[in-house]
Amino acid sequence: MRETRSTCAYCGVGCGVIIESRGGQVTGVRGDPDHPANFGRLCTKGSTLHLTAAPAITRQARLLQPMRREHRGEKPRPVSWDQALDFATETFAQVIRDHGPDSVGFYVSGQLLTEDYYVFNKLAKGLIGTNNIDTNSRLCMSSAVAGYKLTLGADAPPSCYEDVDHASCLFIAGSNAAWAHPVLFRRVEEAKARRPDMKVIVCDPRRTDTAELADLVLPLQPGTDVMLFNGLLHIMLWEGWTRPDWISRHTTGFDELKALVRECTPEVVAQVCGLAKEDLFTAAKWFATSEATLSLYCQGLNQSTSGTAKNAALINLHLATGQIGRPGAGPFSLTGQPNAMGGREVGGLANLLSAHRDLANPQHRAEVAALWGVPSVPEKPGKTAVEMFQAAADGEIRALWIACTNPAQSMPDQATVRRALQRAEFVVVQEAFATTATCEWADLLLPATTWGEKDGTVTNSERRISRVRPAVRAPGEARHDWAIVVDFARRLEARVPPPQPSPRGGGSNTVDDVALPPSPPGGGSGWGHAPDPNAARGPTLFPYPTPESIWLEHRDSTRGRDLDITGLTYPLLEQSPQQWPFPAGASQGKPRLYEDAVFPTPDGKARFVATKYKPVAEPRESRYPFSLTTGRLRDQWHGMSRTGTLPRLFGHVAEPSVQMHPQDMERRQLKDGDLVHLTSKRGSIVVPVQASSDIGLSQAFMAMHWGEEFLSGCSSTGTRLAGVNAITTSAYCPQSKQPELKHAAVKIIKA
């Protein structure tokens, strides 16, 4: 039996795992006792990962060879990798020649490894010359990114998991961590058991399992978080609970914010948020006057048309009370996906560049162009997730490359997404699983490796980089995501010659200067059929024989940046996962940022952002009288392509349902299990209803995971649709462009 240390494939807690394998098969998984994210623990999803790699599931659910569809609606037929990538190259080159580089788009995933992300980003921005590359992390963390940058000056979560053990007040907002980040929540439970006087405040429209631990629950009306946070600041100011000297020494912009929150009186806030005034006072007092207050927050803040404002308004509270940069104190966004952080680090979004550089900054564009050895990086902002599919639906983007994500289920407003996939002239889907809804729209299917097979790195919520390592060979003809991109890029270079390399970066295929990892057992060129460096033609921007060689280039790009990791190596990460920054010469990463109260802004001061409350994009009204919120289940992950293969993971919640308050059901003469039409302006699905007094009147909740095999429905124009995203809105935050998946106005009528 072999044992391989790696990382869980699911959420942003980033738990370390030990994969057990025998005879080329994964046979077991257990928590890595030495990994600082989980110290050996795993949740239900993580502890069943090995079962998702069983041979029967691989045979039934995995994509095992490249497939091409001559015409839409036909069954795809197998082709060789050469045929598949030549076809992709010819088609992309033709579209680019005919319509320019912005006529293609790449939609990738927070589940890709950092190395995969890096080469996708370089392919789009460095070789093709378009910034049309975005990721499902846009649906997950982009409001947190924008919030951090606006207030603290950099996209860097300042806190760490250990802060849970030091906090005397935990402020959990828009996060059902008990289900979405279970192993971290065990740490919260233990801290509360050890120190019962630690205050726990939970702000969420629903009374979730997380709220069971709370000393104070604030069941605010959906989308009113900014009003709540501004109201708490109003009380803190009135009661003298802010820290004026800290504010004047370390921040700017407080006077404007002070003027703004003057109108957020407890009476107004209680009325808008639907909360009791005395609870507002209690929350403000505990937050401000506790020895150390740690905020944990997630999609309830991010997936909103006010996502950036919500993040900034919460960080304002930390700055006003000096609750930052000390053990147990600070704002801490919890990452949804396993490597949303790594994607941000390599700049794999439409508005970012490598190593937290900004596309809008000419100096940053020049730096990245020099690093890559290309004359320039295009200036025009790329299309973000919602914009990209809208542009494809409008015929502006003609070729789409989708990797490791399932937009035909997970994007909001599915009617538009389906129009986009239908209208696009060429859709490439690079995927491990053959069962995702998006595969049905692919002209070309490229089989990718997945957990247990992949090699690279990921970064978790607390900035900790871990190694992901292969335990077994890729099944069938599946290839690593990075290797597919590199192979395609080299073929594209042969048709569209790369720009003349500058002295730094790019250029040669020589691999002498990169440390090659040992060959996998059984020999061969590497797990998942890495590209043969000797087969490459002439100078290339993609001279990568291994994921490590990509990572080394990424590492170099971070030199002098806030996330400097020039002191790290693969071997060091294999010994022990490390937090960034970790510059050359450092002996360890930084668990906590801003301990010196110096922030990465031009004047070194954090910035208050005056954020005015705005209601949700689609307030409920007489024709659509319910607020629909969406969220995760404990034992399922995203579109269920992996977790849905295991019957035991349906033991917790067996089937889809929409939850309503019992009084709302009674008024509509509904009982548990009745089928209802759940309808918004965009579409309708039929789903069983379930009573729940955990949600308020005029509210409804549905989990995000259920797709076509569980739920049918249609758009307002009759297109066949499925899942809750037939209903959700693509209205997005103007700063972060993150859509408001957490709220849609709906009607609920007995079917």
Ligand code: SF4
């Ligand atoms: Fe995996 Fe997240 Fe569960 Fe840890 S908490 S085992 S990372 S799903």
